[in-house]
Amino acid sequence: KENTYEKGPVNAVNTPGGFDSFLDLWDTTREFYFDIHFSKRSEVNSTAPFEIHGIAICWENSPVYYVNLPKDLLWSNCKRNDCSSTSVSGDNVKALAPKHQFEIAKQRWNRIGAVMGKRDVRKFTWDLKVQIQVLKNPAISIQRFGSLNLAVKTMALELIDSSYYMLSPVHVQGVIDMCIAAWILWPDEERSSNPNLEKEVKKRLSSEAAAAANRHGRWKNQMRRAAHNGCCRRVAQTRALCSVLWKLLISEELIEALMSIEIPLVNVLADMEVWGIGVDMEGCLRARHVLGRKLRYLEKEAYKLAGMTFSLYTAADTANVLYVHLKLPIPEGYNKGKQHPSTDKHCLDLLRHEHPIIPVIKEHRTLAKLLNCTLGSICSRARLSMRTQKYTLHGHWLQTSTATGRLSMEEPNLQCVENMVDFKMNNIDKDGGDSDADHYSINARDFFVPTQENWLLLTADYSQIELRLMAHFSKDSSLIELLSKPRGDVFTVIAAKWTGKAESAISSQERDHTKRLV
Template sequence: MSKKLVLIDGNSIIYRAFFALPLLNNDKGVYTNAVYGFTTMLLRILEEEKPTHLLVAFDAGKTTFRHSTYKEYKGGRQKTPSELSEQFPVMKELLDAFDIKHYQLDQYEADDIIGTLSKQGNHEDFQVTIISGDKDMLQLVSDYVTVHVTKKGISDIEKYTPDYMVEKMEITPEQIIDLKALMGDSSDNIPGVPGVGLKTATKLIKQYNTLQEVYEHLEEVNGKKLKENLTNHKKDAFMSKELVTINRDSPIEISIDDITYDGFEQPKLSTAFKDLGFLSLLNRISDGVEVEEERTEMSEISFTIVEEVTDSMFTGNESLVVEMIGENYHLSDIDGFGVVNEEGAYFISTEIALQSDAFKTWAEDITKPKNVFDAKKTMVALLRNNIHIQGIAFDMFLASYLLNPAENNHDIPAIGNRMGKKDVLFDEEVYGKGAKMKVPELAELAEHVVRKTTTLFVLKDEMEDLLNKNEQYELLKELEMPLALILGEMEHLGVRVDISKLEEMGVGLKGRLSTLEEEIYELAGETFNINSPKQLGPILFEKLALPAIKKTKTGYSTAANVLEQLQSEHEIIPKLLLYRQLGKLQSTYIEGLLKVVRKDTNKIHTRFNQALTQTGRLSSTDPNLQNIPIRIEEGRKIREAFVPAEDDWIIFAADYSQIELRVLAHIANDEQLVAAFKNDLDIHTKTAMDVFHVDKDQVTSNMRRQAKAVNFGIVYGISDYGLSQSLDITRKEAKNFIERYFASYPGVKQYMEDIVQEAKHKGFVTTIMNRRRYLPEITSRNFNVRSFAERTAMNTPIQGSAADIIKKAMIDLHWKLKDEKLQARVLLQVHDELILEAPKEELDILKKIVPEMMENTIELNVPLKVDYEYGTSWFDAK
């Protein structure tokens, strides 16, 4: 077997990957775009090159031995964005998971490590491949060394051999050093000779072979200015040659024998990919082996399968589980009931329970406390069967969520496992999953449901004790549980949809799409599949000769972020972008909404996720009504189809104005920010005045736009790089902007510093209502992980407190409507707004009590402000 040495320039590749891919982060918020790009390249290298020896070399720091020659070496480079620098430790950890060696050496660069090892490879008859984005590496090309240089991004590679260099560049590898000495390199701040570019340098080297000979024949050089520059900058030229020359005898402490590569361990790498969220890459490393998990032995359990429900079964402090198989409980039938109390454990079949007056009487008796798993789901399931459950005293699902908001599984078996009660199987083990999911025989079903109910019964007191210890019991009892019952009623009620209006919009969108299609074909000069990147790419980048920004393994990238950069290049691009937006509206929102409308009621019954986000914010699914696009008119108009359930009723929408900024003002207690809200100033205009040091009438729309971006971004720990991207300004301008913001609002800066220190001390942060978010990563030695935790510490008290306030407002408003004996009811919660429906005659009282309840639900040191609109549809109420 031939010996194959692959050497990768780590800094160069990860840098290129970062700028080639949009910013990505995994579910922990860790930036991963550069690591992802690097990893996809690495997998391809392993597949294609099959190395026997492999090393990724990194630069050790900013200072190298070259700085003693020229202290301005690499001077003027912009600071590496924190979003990139945070990814270096992650990349190195992933290389460890690959079992790939990585190395760096103080005072030396990755180039020098690679140059030294490639020289060793020559002496030991290795076939050497070098991967880099830096053409300085071309000086290492030889009969045994091939250099792969990334072109645009990281997927397009150019392979350089000696013959290819002569053919493409008209010079040999040895002459690269002399060429660069004459040209200089602005990216590394290497001076070279002024006025000498690639064309002139190539001509001189072709004619005289070396830099030395150029100067030996200086009198023969044509061009007075060129000769003058060469003469005046001879010292710079020879210094530049020294700077660009890779040191192939660096004092590295590793040898080729230390970097053998025997492949990766699939389970270890799979775990790393899952942690990073690289699920799409798992199939590229899978060996097809499934690991069968060991099942625990279940202890005996005693219970009764009830044939008739009697009053004597209920002692007044029951644990109840309503078993429903399937993710969407709005579409699932009840599969049975588990009831456990001090007297015994019971399984009641659906048919027996729902036909029993004793069961209904008990369920609706508010004086009989009931401890349940998922109060909202329980309420919806029973309301569908004409039972309005009362007296819910504990919700295990919500308690687990408050205690462990970072956990993504709050099912009873998962909670039991975390709390040492492992005597219940996971649902998948009992029911199967996917197409194989089915209800087992009665005895097995009954035992599983009773085991789950018993786990709830046994753990209830322990979970309440933990909540009390955390000072979160009130949060559960006074906020989350009352809200769960309100959300249950909202889900059951649903929102009416004008089907004919949706269908009419669909016809209109199809017409728009057809017209756009013809316009695109005309601009392209031919018909093709617009939705096919393989067909669209050649049209744009070959036929229309637009600049190809990014290439993938399968051809040209036509992703939205690529097309957005080309909008000014050709009129076909805006039409393509609009075509895609309208296409998504048609498929996802018009056709998607029509699929989930209940035909008997013409209503949509979305599900509100109360225990999903770590900040406490609600989200909705099946369908997601919080995500209807409103940036384009066609998207906004979809809201026209959401109408009141009754004739002569209206939709009333009340929206908190800048609630997160008001919460920030309260928590940070910044004097300027508090005063601005108390004086009801436009906060973005005020920020622009403070940051730009101008009077109100001098604030331009662009100044206000920039101030708005900082206001909303600053508390999330936005960096100068992030702000520069969102505002399309330089990083230096963005940095100055952030510094001026903090100078204007020192209380905000102090808050951000204090909350990070508090999180490091306590291990968590809290909202106004004591919701916790644990941040164990805040003391991590991994810079990337730690930085995300710090940003989260700054953001969570604000975003979470805003979520708490909206939830409390929903509860207060719900009971106020009942106290006033109004027919008005809350339909939806979408971000910072509440959507109601009500009879027209109740409009005047709604105008008074809705803002009043929302603005006074909690007392802050700045006023809360609510704006409202109303109309015959959700669209009209905006």
């Protein structure tokens, strides 16, 4: 006999007994799989960043159920209650007062939240972070309430952006992200910033198992399948993938690492992305103005030293000035560029004593990167948050993009923001010459501020964590003794031993060089 889930997804309201019977059935499961159907709104800094459309749910040997929101929340079995009805989005809804209908809908949503929040029930999904974000901020367009649309506007309900009703937040508990599970099992495999479930299924499952999962999640009505955005297919694929990966996690003794380290981190990253980080836009713009003036000064200085104008932003122009016009020697090993000899940082360091234009080019590059890449990215991506009325940045944290487990970030990457940059700016006197120079210090990190008035930003860092791990695993007695000293900087101490100098004589450059070598 054909299994029921071989027939493809079913609407939750079509469960015998209706939607409430489906909720009763779902409530009895000890393990289930889910996937949220949502869309991300263009108003990224709205208090309603996501619109939720539905939830696909299944468990072992069950069909894939689709909960259509908000239609299923407003469902009523009119035959059973022998009542007249009005049409809402094509389904029959009990002819109750709109306020009463909304109370029933909220009760059903709260039941969904209670099931999702159970701690003693195992739940599985793919890409947990974004689903946490959606469930914590579930908004529904009032246009989807059908004939209740006008009633919604007259019930004095609080609406977001005049068009969205916020359901109560759902805090999911004990959810296992199969995307993270796959990464823990195969951390060395190259991964994109958006891991693809379809590719993972093809890679880990037999062709028969992959095809079966696709059948279980495929609507016979192709229009309905498109409307539900593939979430039914994804939840069926997640179930099939879990049947293989969970056994591997147990055999490789990786369950503890998954559940005690990686999964709890997902909630933290989800909140970090939604809240973002505040930006002192005025301070950032002031710094950009100062940097612009300094860069223009450096460009004029470079033109004077070179005896010609050229673009300091173009490596080819810089190489032409250094090696052709000024005839500086090409450092050994740096003449194999595709179109011109190298002018990278290491090459310029080797040329630092050859001509006074070299430090000008280096300073220009440092400040240009700070102006155009760091501060430019901050200013262009920061948006005024409707929630906090502060400018905020919302980056994307990547938990599974590195083999070592180190977090990475994109759009923008705030992990490589420069430290303090110091420079002098010559003033112009009345005769047009340079007078005393003003000293400037710009730290891009100072422009990050809390998103709430009563919040603080706390900076913390492990003390030589990599070196301490190396000492632990190597059991090097000298290194362990050195790291056990309560005072002194370990890299300064090592640099002093290597150079034969006193610790007080070690420069910051020597200390940094030692740190890079270690």
